[in-house]
Amino acid sequence: MSLPRVFVANPQIPKIAHDMLQNVATVVTTAGFDKKSILEGIKGADALLWPGRIKLDKEVLDAAGPQLKVVGAMSAGYNHIDLSELKARGIKLGNASPALGNTVADMAILLALAAARRFTEGRKHMEEGTWSKQFNPRWMMGQDVADSTIGIIGLGSIGQAIAKRMKAFDVGRIIYVGRSEKKEGKELGAEYVTLDTLIKESDFIFVAAPLDDNTRHMCNASFFAKMKKTSVFVNVSRGELVDQDALIKALKTNQIFAAGLDVMTPEPINPDNELLRLPNAVLTPHIASSTEKTRIAMAKWTAENIIRGLKGEELLTPVQL
Numbered sequence: 001m002s003l004p005r006v007f008v009a010n011p012q013i014p015k016i017a018h019d020m021l022q023n024v025a026t027v028v029t030t031a032g033f034d035k036k037s038i039l040e041g042i043k044g045a046d047a048l049l050w051p052g053r054i055k056l057d058k059e060v061l062d063a064a065g066p067q068l069k070v071v072g073a074m075s076a077g078y079n080h081i082d083l084s085e086l087k088a089r090g091i092k093l094g095n096a097s098p099a100l101g102n103t104v105a106d107m108a109i110l111l112a113l114a115a116a117r118r119f120t121e122g123r124k125h126m127e128e129g130t131w132s133k134q135f136n137p138r139w140m141m142g143q144d145v146a147d148s149t150i151g152i153i154g155l156g157s158i159g160q161a162i163a164k165r166m167k168a169f170d171v172g173r174i175i176y177v178g179r180s181e182k183k184e185g186k187e188l189g190a191e192y193v194t195l196d197t198l199i200k201e202s203d204f205i206f207v208a209a210p211l212d213d214n215t216r217h218m219c220n221a222s223f224f225a226k227m228k229k230t231s232v233f234v235n236v237s238r239g240e241l242v243d244q245d246a247l248i249k250a251l252k253t254n255q256i257f258a259a260g261l262d263v264m265t266p267e268p269i270n271p272d273n274e275l276l277r278l279p280n281a282v283l284t285p286h287i288a289s290s291t292e293k294t295r296i297a298m299a300k301w302t303a304e305n306i307i308r309g310l311k312g313e314e315l316l317t318p319v320q321l
């Protein structure tokens with residue numbers, strides 16, 4: 001019997017995934033990042049190793065063929081994948097969020113602290129020579145984390161890792177929203193609240209929920225209007241959860257204190273985008289999971305999902321379709 005075929009949709013996936021998959025399958029890696037290479041290479045695949053950000057839609061699934069059984073998304077998010085098409089075709093999907101939770105949470109904390117302590121603005125003062133010689137105790141005052149209320153939108157692997165880290169900062173309270181109350185929330189001492197309560201009572205809001213039709217633009221003008229003027233907004237999920245024009249307005253008018261964003265719209269952001277000029281925004285180019293260790297862990301996790309899927313076993317982290 002011939003081995004199943006696994007198609008890897010990015011030539012830069014860590015070798016470990018290749019090594020693991022080669023024990024059970026013939027592994028074919030795309031010749032290039034472009035759609036043409038993918039559509040050509042994917043034919044006859046039983047499984048796909050699918051990294052973030054490349055669209056997996058009907059056209060791609062049709063090119064693969066009806067034998068396709070499982071998709072291993074090498075990412076936490078899966079908004080680039082057409083879930084209803086997978087469901088209709090009986091294809092399983094697994095993601096890799098536990099493999100990157102800690103690393104993304106580290107970035108979320110970095111963004112929260114940097115935004116709270118005015119990193120962008122401070123750097124600008126140094127570059128422009130506007131750092132005054134005279135000591136003014138009120139200059140560049142930021143926001144404290146100790147005793148603050150931390151609001152987390154989405155208490156999955158990333159949200160939980162954020163809560164764990166925040167506890168070490170002696171915060172006052174951790175509250176969260178999500179599809180339902182979670183036992184992990186109780187274990188972390190976090191309180192399940194309504195979205196309205198979270199928006200109004202949090203000093204720091206972390207967005208760590210998946211992007212779907214329910215969460216798209218959930219952080220909009222009315223969301224920012226309800227936040228405290230002293231609050232910091234952090235997004236490490238997807239830019240589309242935020243109405244970015246409304247966020248820019250809230251930052252410009254000091255309706256909220258600051259924002260720390262690893263994700264935005266579009267990506268890559270246009271260098272002329274106003275977001276890049278705001279003194280109270282700290283931005284990173286969607287690199288929250290980008291460390292060597294984590295990329296390797298993500299590749300291993302994804303390969304394991306695929307191996308299980310090919311054997312007809314339950315995936316490590318199945319995505320409900």
Ligand SMILES: O=C(O)[C@H](O)CO
Pocket residue numbers: 052074075076077078100104236237286287288289
């Ligand atoms: O979905 C993912 O893997 C995230 O974008 C990592 O930051």
